[in-house]
Amino acid sequence: MKKQICVLPGDGIGPEVTAEAVRLLETIGRHYGHRFDFKYAEIGGAAVDAHGTPLPASTLAACDESDAVLLGAVGGPKWDRETAERRPEAGLLGIRKHLGVYANLRPVKVFPELAGASTLKPEVLQGIDLVIVRELTGGIYFGQPRGRQTCPDGVEVVDTLRYTEQEIERILVRAFEIAKTRRKHVTSVDKANVLESSRLWREIAESVAARYPDVALQHMLVDNAAMQLVKNPAQFDVVVTENLFGDILSDEAAMLTGSIGMLPSASLGNGPGLYEPVHGSAPDIAGKGLANPLATFLSVALMLRYSFQLDREASAVETAVAAVLRQGYRTADLANGGAFVSTSEIGDLVRETIVTGELEHAKNTL
Structure with a gap:
């Protein structure tokens, strides 16, 4: 299977979690024999800075030419004083309207290992x-x-x-x-x-x-x-x-x-689906390796299932996320003050689990 995905990193921790998700999709592609091509575009505050608008025409064109859209997050204090038309959130509402994604699906399932975090x-x-x-x-x-x-x-x-x-x-x-x-x-x-x-x-x-x-x-x-x-x-x-x-x-x-960092979403209509974590841009932790990419990973699983009809691959992502949590690995938002791994480290753990089926190379990460 060959598919094109438009990646809209956005603001704050958006670029970090989408970068990990792209690496995840590349791993899925290599392991299961698919090819995913990626086209990048700006949205939200990043688009205001680069183009003077939160949703440029070039971004709309990139989305229209793709089979699915992966979005990070938008917004931040930097743009709080912008007019309504230039606020980052206007880009988010605009892309939903443009794509006609009228149905937003937000699955909520509690991982037993995270019950204590709630x-x-x-x-x-x-x-x-x-x-x-x-x-x-x-x-x-x-x-x-x-x-x-x-x-x-x-x-x-x-x-x-x-x-x-x-x-x-x-x-x-x-x-x-x-x-x-x-x-x-x-x-x-x-x-x-x-x-x-x-x-x-x-x-x-x-x-x-x-x-x-x-x-x-x-x-x-x-x-x-x-x-x-x-x-x-x-x-x-x-x-x-x-x-x-x-x-x-x-x-x-x-x-x-236990954390909004665990909740994925899929927005569906009659064209390209829009997939994004439910969490916001969290600008206070951007660039520190503290962001939780698991909601974005689970959003990728929804993309594989709903846009590409790849149920086996979607299940592999969900199973790998559960396995990593079961082994005790946590990002900062899930650690309750205990030991935690970074954004990239937990991404590596999930990708390794998909390829090997176990965490044989990750015993000493914590």
Whole structure:
């Protein structure tokens, strides 16, 4: 197999984790007989510095010409005073919209070895294996009108939450299709007691559910869902929700794993998929070898599975990550003050495990 991947390193620790992920893909290619070619482009603050915009036309062209897109992270204090159009986050929203990746998948699975890194009790963490399916290209992040103006009472701001029936239906269908391959249970999260958009969401969820008689549908208000995620997270299989709620709930769910540095994501539509770790740019640790690349590695596994249909290779990555953790290796965010390995060292451990099946050359790393 020959595939082209557009790499958008971005800001902060983005270049570090994507560099490790590229090395991982090169290892997968050599070991399994595939060829991955890489094209690099700027996004976020790096693009503002180089091109005066967080999402240059050259970046869009590079993504369009690729089979998948690997993104690091965007943002940082350096660009906090930029206008809305020049903020790094505008590049992230723009690339999602341009690629039409309306479905963001965030699998949350607790590695037993990391149970102690979570703030929740070990018994609460047992059996957690869920996927949050977040609508990614609609809702309040993209609705118009939006902005601010000065009025007699001071500054007035407006953000618009807008959804069409078609946008809601397609994300719900995606969630039900995923549930068919799992435990056949969908929790649709909304705020139907307050929001008109949520009332339409609930109506369409009922309509879609009728097409999947073997999949159970449960409605849950977002405030209750936030509580249930920390009270009884094992009850969830597939959670589907709109853009803003999904953004918040998926970051909350990240803490079930012990670190946001362990949570991958895949953003899918009808063209190239966009794969990125859920964590931010963490500029305070950039360049220090402290970044955790495992969420990016697990995002690579999602790329292999969803964009390239390479299930064996995807499983090899996931198995290698689990094996390295089982052997006791930790990055700084997972170490709880104990010994840890660097970004590149844990990358080497995972890649070695894929090739050899064990950590025979890594006994003395810690």
